Amino acid sequence: MHSFTTARLLIRPFIQEDEEPYCQLYADEKVMRNCGGVFTLAQAKKNFGNALKAIQRKKKTVLNWAIIERSSNQFIGFQALSWQKPTQTPKPSIDNINQVEIGIMLISKANGKQYPEEAMGALMEYxxxxxxxxxxxxxxxxxxxxxxxxxxxxxxNFDPNLQDNTTDNSYQYFDKKQWQNSVIILLYEYSL
Incomplete structure (x- = not known):
């Protein structure tokens, strides 16, 4: 598991010092309104402990990174990749491919600064x-x-045919071939 940077962000594996801001994030009603509701402090601490343990496991299940604003050196959120079978329907693919679920949570004051695009774009590349x-x-x-x-x-990609109309959730995906084509286009445009 590596750390990496963007123009404005440091994205690094969790360390013990991230526990307090992580727990504050899960206790923030505004942040959690679209994520199933706030957690108790005990729930948040347990989740954080599990996230730290997952870094040490040889078999990947879930990897979490803290998102640090480089200019202030402040924790502004975290993002994750999960190799677990999707718990939400529809099943993204019946093909035997290496697929992950991606997620991100940011503190409220980080909103409106295009940090999600920057952080998740870097995590996708990783x-x-x-x-x-x-x-x-x-x-x-x-x-x-x-x-x-x-x-x-x-x-x-948003495919209306892959949406589960029995839930209040949406699903989108991004394939490696699509990523490679984007990189090729960018490199071509840059070389002109």
């Missing part, structure tokens, strides 16, 4: 280049319009 991922899946609450907007900016 997943495709260093974790040999074939597909990245994103599940989110239909009412979470901010997530829907930034997934669109990142060019995630």
């Amino acid at each position: 997943a495709f280049n260093y974790q040999n991922v074939d597909r990245i899946n994103a599940f989110y609450a239909n009412k979470n319009l901010a997530t829907k907007r930034f997934l669109k900016k990142l060019q995630f």
Whole structure:
């Protein structure tokens, strides 16, 4: 598991000092309104402990990174890749491919600064280049319009036929081939 940077962010594996801001994030009603509601302090601490333990496991299940604003050196959120079978329907793919679910949570004061696009774009690059991922899946609450907007900016695919109309959730995905084509186009445009 590696750390990596963007123009404005340091994205690094969790360390023990991240527990307090992590727990504050899960206790924030505004942040958690689209994520199933706030957690108790005990629930948040347990989740954080499990996230730290997951870093040490040889078999990947879930990997979490803290998102640090470089200019202030402040924790502004975290993001994760999960190799667990999707708990939400529809099943993203019946193919035997290496796919992950991606997620991000940011503190309220980080909103409106395009940090989700920057952080998740970097994590997608890491997943495709260093974790040999074939597909990245994103599940989110239909009412979470901010997530829907930034997934669109990142060019995630929305297929109406893959939506589960029995839940309040939406699903989008991004494939490695799509990523490679984007990189090739960028390199070509840069060389002109």
